[in-house]
Amino acid sequence: MAAAQTLTPLRPEAAEPAAGPGVTDWRAAASAAGPVMLGYLPVSFAFGVLAPTFGLPSWAAIAMSGVVFAGSSQFAALGPLQAGASPVSIVFTTFLINLRHALYSLTMAPKTRGWETHDKLGFAWQLTDEAFAVHSTEFSKRTRGAGECRKFNFLIHFAWAGSTALGTVAAGLIPDSKALGLDFSQTAMFIALLAVLIKGSRELVIAVLAGVLAVLMTAAGLPLWAVIVPTVVAATVGLRWENKSPVGNVRTESEIAEESTS
Numbered sequence: 001m002a003a004a005q006t007l008t009p010l011r012p013e014a015a016e017p018a019a020g021p022g023v024t025d026w027r028a029a030a031s032a033a034g035p036v037m038l039g040y041l042p043v044s045f046a047f048g049v050l051a052p053t054f055g056l057p058s059w060a061a062i063a064m065s066g067v068v069f070a071g072s073s074q075f076a077a078l079g080p081l082q083a084g085a086s087p088v089s090i091v092f093t094t095f096l097i098n099l100r101h102a103l104y105s106l107t108m109a110p111k112t113r114g115w116e117t118h119d120k121l122g123f124a125w126q127l128t129d130e131a132f133a134v135h136s137t138e139f140s141k142r143t144r145g146a147g148e149c150r151k152f153n154f155l156i157h158f159a160w161a162g163s164t165a166l167g168t169v170a171a172g173l174i175p176d177s178k179a180l181g182l183d184f185s186q187t188a189m190f191i192a193l194l195a196v197l198i199k200g201s202r203e204l205v206i207a208v209l210a211g212v213l214a215v216l217m218t219a220a221g222l223p224l225w226a227v228i229v230p231t232v233v234a235a236t237v238g239l240r241w242e243n244k245s246p247v248g249n250v251r252t253e254s255e256i257a258e259e260s261t262s
Contacts (some may be wrong), residue, residue, distance in 0.1 A: 029151035032138055036130045037159035039192070044160045047074055048167020049174060054078040058168035065164035069126060069157055072227075073097050099228040103235065104132040111139045112146070119146040126153035129190070133197060202241060210234035 044065060051061035056078065064074055073094035080090045105124045112120050123146070127135070131153060138144055198204050213230035217223070 025145070025148040025151050028144075028148050029155060032134050033152045033155040033159075036134060036156045039130060040156060040159045041163045043071055044163035045167040045170070047071065048164040048169075049171045050075075050167075051078065051164075052168065052171045054082040056081060058165075058171070061168055062161060062165050065161040066157075068094075069160060070094070070098050070101075070128065071160075096225065097227055100231045101127060103231060104129075108132070108135060108139075111135075111144075115146045119150065123149055123153065126157055128156070131156060202238070206234050206238045206241075209237060 047065065048058075048061055051064075052058060056064075064077075068074055076097055077090055077094055080093065101124075104127050108123070108127065112123060115123070134152070135144075135149065194207055198207060210230040210233070213233060214226045217226040217229060
């Protein structure tokens with residue numbers, strides 16, 4: 001008779017501790033912020049390189065990226081600063097250029113209901129064009145908390161200011177930075193961002209409408225209004241177009257076909 005074997009009971013494997021909400025927020029924020037950070041690096045670097053050529057000290061360029069955090073306004077302010085324009089005129093000019101951010105905040109306001117006031121203020125301060133595009137996309141997919149959005153904004157803000165600092169260091173190594181066409185880097189970034197957002201004929205028509213209006217207003221001698229007016233007009237047309245759709249946000253069959261083949 002075979003000797004009975006003593007069976008050792010299997011111990012249940014210890015379950016891996018679940019990641020806390022803070023870690024999860026960082027992962028989600030880093031995943032969404034990565035492409036924006038890569039896009040910011042050359043643009044902000046270009047600003048850091050160009051700023052000293054306009055007479056702006058390195059520390060002031062870095063401080064501007066840290067406090068203003070608005071690429072178009074920062075590039076637009078270089079010329080008037082070099083020309084000795086009054087601070088009031090520079091602030092007014094950059095205010096008009098960035099007036100579109102008020103529309104961004106209005107669009108994001110319903111998504112931030114229930115947040116603390118300081119979270120809303122910080123979110124609005126760091127709501128750049130690229131951040132708005134990412135936040136709009138992510139909010140359309142899922143609910144996001146203030147913590148994740150705060151971490152996302154911190155990462156892209158750090159990338160912007162840090163790249164400016166690197167640019168100011170490199171400025172001393174480049175004899176003629178203006179000849180490199182670095183001032184076009186932000187325009188190139190906006191074109192790439194627009195190309196990503198165009199998913200069908202509706203977005204393309206609205207983008208072309210806004211672009212044509214901006215060119216016409218600039219040619220008419222109204223460059224300061226060539227951003228906010230086309231933005232408002234194109235957004236209004238797009239909203240009315242969407243409301244006329246019988247299924248609201250559902251795309252037409254032609255638009256779905258265009259998106260699937262792109």
